[in-house]
Amino acid sequence: xxxxxxxxxxxxxxLIVFVLFIxxxxxxxxxxxxxxxxxxxxSAVIVAFVRGFAQANYLGHAAITCFQAVSGFLLGSALxxxxxxxxxxxxxxxxxxxxxxxxxxxxxxxxxxxLIVVWFGFGMESKVIIVALVSLFPVLVNVMAGLKSVDxxxxxxxxxxxxxxxxxxxxxRFPNALPFLFAGLNTAIVFAVIGAIVGEFVGANRGIGFLIxxxxxxxxxxAAFALFMVLSIMGVTLHSILQAIQRxxxxxxxxxxxxxxxxxxxx
Amino acid sequence: MPPEAIxxxxxxxRDVGMVYGAGPGAVEAxxxxxxxxxxxxxxxxxxxxxxxxxTLLRLVTGLRRPxxxxxxxxxxxxxxxxxDVGIVFQSPVLFPWRSVLDNVLLPIEVLKLPKARYRDRxxxxxxxxxxxxxxxxYPAELSGGxxxxxxxxxxxxxxxxxxxxxxxxxxxxxxxxxxxxxxxxRIWQAQRKTVVFITHSIAEAVFLADRIVVMSPRPGRILDVxxxxxxxxxxxxxxxxxxxxxxxxxxxxxxxxxxxxx
Numbered sequence: 001x002x003x004x005x006x007x008x009x010x011x012x013x014x015l016i017v018f019v020l021f022i023x024x025x026x027x028x029x030x031x032x033x034x035x036x037x038x039x040x041x042x043s044a045v046i047v048a049f050v051r052g053f054a055q056a057n058y059l060g061h062a063a064i065t066c067f068q069a070v071s072g073f074l075l076g077s078a079l080x081x082x083x084x085x086x087x088x089x090x091x092x093x094x095x096x097x098x099x100x101x102x103x104x105x106x107x108x109x110x111x112x113x114x115l116i117v118v119w120f121g122f123g124m125e126s127k128v129i130i131v132a133l134v135s136l137f138p139v140l141v142n143v144m145a146g147l148k149s150v151d152x153x154x155x156x157x158x159x160x161x162x163x164x165x166x167x168x169x170x171x172x173r174f175p176n177a178l179p180f181l182f183a184g185l186n187t188a189i190v191f192a193v194i195g196a197i198v199g200e201f202v203g204a205n206r207g208i209g210f211l212i213x214x215x216x217x218x219x220x221x222x223a224a225f226a227l228f229m230v231l232s233i234m235g236v237t238l239h240s241i242l243q244a245i246q247r248x249x250x251x252x253x254x255x256x257x258x259x260x261x262x263x264x265x266x267x
Numbered sequence: 268m269p270p271e272a273i274x275x276x277x278x279x280x281r282d283v284g285m286v287y288g289a290g291p292g293a294v295e296a297x298x299x300x301x302x303x304x305x306x307x308x309x310x311x312x313x314x315x316x317x318x319x320x321x322t323l324l325r326l327v328t329g330l331r332r333p334x335x336x337x338x339x340x341x342x343x344x345x346x347x348x349x350x351d352v353g354i355v356f357q358s359p360v361l362f363p364w365r366s367v368l369d370n371v372l373l374p375i376e377v378l379k380l381p382k383a384r385y386r387d388r389x390x391x392x393x394x395x396x397x398x399x400x401x402x403x404x405y406p407a408e409l410s411g412g413x414x415x416x417x418x419x420x421x422x423x424x425x426x427x428x429x430x431x432x433x434x435x436x437x438x439x440x441x442x443x444x445x446x447x448x449x450x451x452x453r454i455w456q457a458q459r460k461t462v463v464f465i466t467h468s469i470a471e472a473v474f475l476a477d478r479i480v481v482m483s484p485r486p487g488r489i490l491d492v493x494x495x496x497x498x499x500x501x502x503x504x505x506x507x508x509x510x511x512x513x514x515x516x517x518x519x520x521x522x523x524x525x526x527x528x529x
Contacts, residue, residue: 153360161377162348175364252363
């Protein structure tokens, strides 16, 4: 009971701010009689949100977008990890492969997306590939940093035991890279949702991105706002799941070396 | 020297020199180091900062090759890392994702020895260093002194006859340090290892060692090797004895007043 009371006291100010913000928004729209195709009132957004789930199959579309984001994220992350490990195990590769990766990263994925849709079609494949492309880089850069930034004393200890290169990877570099990996994954999961929407903007007949385009064309801005809400909920949920996994995997990181490495995304 | 004599020493350092770099920028870290350490002997190496103590550690453990002379461990020339020497570093160097027990067993895993068979030994060693109750804890849950005890247990686990310790208690507070010195004496008595203990504390050296190697500033040379006359077992009260003060004064005089930290 005490804990609940403390929680309520802590949430009190944010809650008041939220109510004031929404209330003020609603009041301004009503007072100034702003056209609903410019900015919708919060009440209109809620109505559109409920109607969307009841009538327009928002859940089904959200599931598709979510599936594309998650499978692209998994594919991109796996590729990022694999390339990072290869580059660290065979340092000669770094000078060969890395410039291409950076070049790929500096090209905006939005610019490449239409081409990918042409190559891989209107279906889910093209979106999964776009998502994989945007998720790859943050994971790659962070895992590379994590594999490399190992403590010299720990390396010396393993060297004094004549550890093989593989043993150094297994006993030191892999576990050392885990906090970095999660920093990269946290960035990548946010990018993944963006990537899926970009893909759907370019060419799709399903998914939240497709619905947003439709709502914009028909000037149903309340529906567009409702769809933004769906996307936020999706993003927050995916992020929270990742955080929960991170807390389990990095059990030692909470108490030890304070904080995790700063996330790196773009070079 | 005849080969039989080589076999007598646990560690034999022969005219070892170490130069880092080449040309005009070269730095001579060690010069003409010669020392024989008998099996079961406790040797302390003292000297001012930058006298090449840590270089000596890296050479003896085979992490680096000397640029001159040679080092024999158990009668065999050191030309790479060897499993017959255990190391304790200045910091505990534990792996935070491994439990204390798994940290102690790390050398066993790396050396591909049967882990199950060394488990009991690891537990005994943890009992010996007073960490028996903490085998399943993680390093972050231990204090600095406890972490360094775990590191000592790890250095002992593969039962290497020689133990190299590089200022292992330098980061600990004075009270914990005294306690650790007492414990190390006890562990050394129980395990009968040959120990090379690098320190910049003269009092610590006099308290622990059979012989004290006094080194000069760069390039590091051996100024003198002093045989410690303090009787065993030593207690912390012995540090107040006139004989103890005399030994400390003697070492300090050799260092020319340097190493006045303790």
